[in-house]
Amino acid sequence: MAYDVEICTAHAVTSQATVTTGEQGVPLPEGFCFLVSRSDGSLVQPAFEFFADSHLTIDRNPKLACSKNTTAAIAADLTDFHHFLDARKKRVSDVDEQLLKAYADTLTDLDSAVTLEKFAAATIHRRWSTVTKLVAFCVKRGYLRKPPALLSKQTKRGTVQVLDVDVNLPGLNDADELITALHPETVVGVLDELGPNPVVERNGLVELALATTAQRLMAELCYHAGLRRSEVCDLHAITILKTRTEGRDPLTAVAIPVVGKGNKKRNVPVPVWLLEALKRYAKGTRQALIDLRLRYRKLEDHGVLFVLDINDRRHAGNPITPQTFDRHFALAKDRLLKRLSEELDLARYESTQRERITIHALRHTFALYTYMEKRANGDMDAIKYVQSVLGHSLRETTESIYLRSANAFESETRESIRLHIEGQSFMQLGVAGGSA
Numbered sequence: 001m002a003y004d005v006e007i008c009t010a011h012a013v014t015s016q017a018t019v020t021t022g023e024q025g026v027p028l029p030e031g032f033c034f035l036v037s038r039s040d041g042s043l044v045q046p047a048f049e050f051f052a053d054s055h056l057t058i059d060r061n062p063k064l065a066c067s068k069n070t071t072a073a074i075a076a077d078l079t080d081f082h083h084f085l086d087a088r089k090k091r092v093s094d095v096d097e098q099l100l101k102a103y104a105d106t107l108t109d110l111d112s113a114v115t116l117e118k119f120a121a122a123t124i125h126r127r128w129s130t131v132t133k134l135v136a137f138c139v140k141r142g143y144l145r146k147p148p149a150l151l152s153k154q155t156k157r158g159t160v161q162v163l164d165v166d167v168n169l170p171g172l173n174d175a176d177e178l179i180t181a182l183h184p185e186t187v188v189g190v191l192d193e194l195g196p197n198p199v200v201e202r203n204g205l206v207e208l209a210l211a212t213t214a215q216r217l218m219a220e221l222c223y224h225a226g227l228r229r230s231e232v233c234d235l236h237a238i239t240i241l242k243t244r245t246e247g248r249d250p251l252t253a254v255a256i257p258v259v260g261k262g263n264k265k266r267n268v269p270v271p272v273w274l275l276e277a278l279k280r281y282a283k284g285t286r287q288a289l290i291d292l293r294l295r296y297r298k299l300e301d302h303g304v305l306f307v308l309d310i311n312d313r314r315h316a317g318n319p320i321t322p323q324t325f326d327r328h329f330a331l332a333k334d335r336l337l338k339r340l341s342e343e344l345d346l347a348r349y350e351s352t353q354r355e356r357i358t359i360h361a362l363r364h365t366f367a368l369y370t371y372m373e374k375r376a377n378g379d380m381d382a383i384k385y386v387q388s389v390l391g392h393s394l395r396e397t398t399e400s401i402y403l404r405s406a407n408a409f410e411s412e413t414r415e416s417i418r419l420h421i422e423g424q425s426f427m428q429l430g431v432a433g434g435s436a
Contacts, residue, residue, distance in 0.1 A: 002086040005035040005044050007075045027061065031068030033075035035082065046092060047078055050137045067261050069230045069322065077130035095135055096146040097165055104128060104167035121170040132163045139163075179401060181368040182361050186352050187223060189340075193332035194219050198277035206250070208277055214306040214320060215328045217274075217281055222362035225270045226370070226390055229322045229359045231258050235305040237282045240275060248272045260391040268389055278305070285309065293317030326359065333357045363390070367402050 010028040034051050035044035055071050056062040064071060084103050085091065107124045119127075139147040140161070151164035191197075195213030198220065199206045218232045235258070243256055253269035260266060282305060289307050293299050296313045304319035336357075340349040355361075367386050374382035387398040 002089075003035075003044055003082040004038045004086060005047075005079055005082045006038050007033055007072070007079055008036045009033050009072070029056070029061075029063050031064055031071060032056070033071045035075065035078060044082065046138055046141065046143050047082070047134065049141070050134050051075070053137065054133070064263065067230070067259075067263055070261060073126070074130050077127045078134060080127060081131045081134070092134075092138060093143055093145055095138070095144055095148075097148045100132070100135065100148065100163070100165050101167055103131065104169060108168075108170060124169055128167070128169060132165070136161060136163050179364045179368065180356075181365040182355055182357065183351070185348070186336075186355055186357060187362070187365065189336045189352070190329070190332050190357060191216060191219055191223070193335045193339075194328065199273055206273070208273075208280055211285060212277065212281070214281065214285070214309065215325065215332075217278055218306055218320070218325055219329065219359070219362060220274055220277075221270070222359055223366055224274055225268050226363050226366040227258065227268065228260065228363060229325050231260055233304070233306065233320055233322050233325060234259060236303045237286060237305045238303065240278045240282055240305060243275055243279075245272045245275050245279070250276070258391070262393075264391060264393070266388070266391045268391075281305075289317040329359050364402075367398075371402055 010030055010032040032051070032055065035047045036042060037044060051071070051074075052062075055065055055074075057065050081103065084106060085094075088099075088102075090099065107119060107127055111118060135144070135148065136150060138144050139150055149164040150161045152159055153162050195216030196209055196211070198209050198212045198217060200209050201207075218229075221227045221232050221235075222229065239256055243254055245254055248254065250273040251271065253271050254275060255267035255269050256275075258266055258268045286305065286307055289309055290301050292313070293316060294301070299317075302319060306320045307317045308315050308320055308324070310316050337349065337353060340352055343349075367390060370389070371382050371386045374385060379385065383395065383398055383402070386402060387395050390398060392398045
């Protein structure tokens with residue numbers, strides 16, 4: 001029988017959604033993901049056991065041991081693996097070394113259903129890592145008929161047992177995996193497609209604009225503070241509203257608390273002018289939408305900063321999800337490329353088309369700009385600052401992703417920084433207006 005799985009997410013703590021510990025069931029925390037059968041809604045095992053073991057804390061009332069986005073991504077990876085098993089009429093108990101090698105081959109050979117291109121090396125490695133962790137879990141529990149061998153591996157977090165399966169995956173150190181900064185004109189172009197600039201220049205002063213869109217402000221946070229899309233979507237209005245910006249130089253930054261991967265908290269510096277624009281949005285556009293939500297649907301304020309601004313009363317004022325943010329950003333990119341093609345500037349159109357214009361690219365751009373600027377200003381350990389702001393647990397992660405990329409593209413990155421500074425030079429004129 002086929003698994004025919006789909007992802008189920010616990011949206012609230014209820015007695016109906018439970019995980020068994022001993023003889024009792026305890027409620028599942030909000031955001032916990034697991035797989036169920038489309039045909040009868042039953043739990044798919046041993047995937048559920050694996051999710052509970054790796055994603056829940058050991059407690060009377062378990063909590064997520066990782067972020068909601070992480071558990072959702074792992075659920076999506078295991079959904080793909082179960083579809084692979086369905087196509088071959090296999091069960092998880094049938095998994096052996098040969099079947100795992102066949103799955104690895106599909107990862108490198110098949111095209112993505114979204115991009116219609118080969119999977120990126122990082123995606124392949126993430127999916128392979130998820131599946132091998134599930135299989136290693138099954139080996140330890142004795143669930144496999146012909147279990148692959150396990151190998152002890154020393155990591156910074158201690159000794160772990162991993163599968164000893166030799167597969168040929170694309171290297172993560174290939175040149176095309178290096179991170180590059182988006183060209184400043186590209187950043188300005190896609191931001192403008194998302195909404196009006198949150199600040200405008202008048203009589204030699206930069207003032208807050210009367211209004212802009214949530215999507216523009218969200219992208220500004222990724223670009224000027226290096227936030228992940230999920231971190232932007234999870235921001236709460238009170239975090240912004242209680243931040244003290246009165247009397248501060250608009251070109252300085254004030255740190256705000258952010259919850260990142262693994263529910264780890266960190267403080268992230270955000271430019272004062274951007275915080276002022278966020279306050280205006282929170283008090284104006286957002287509050288009006290929340291009031292509308294309360295009036296028509298009798299729903300209380302959920303607290304999330306960025307909300308949907310649409311005519312449909314059923315959804316107006318609901319939180320903007322990472323998927324919705326992705327969709328708006330992709331449409332803005334398409335509009336930018338269409339506009340450039342119509343302007344008959346073939347060189348700029350082709351160079352922009354070659355760039356990896358994504359929300360995450362704004363975070364990469366922030367990191368590279370920050371690293372290069374700090375190093376140019378004499379900071380001999382600039383990577384430490386970047387690591388702290390980005391929220392990487394390990395310094396090696398930041399170095400392998402950004403330091404190597406910055407060194408490889410040093411001349412291009414320096415030119416991007418120069419153009420970025422020139423493009424922002426009007427900001428030196430000062431800012432007028434408050435957070436009203």
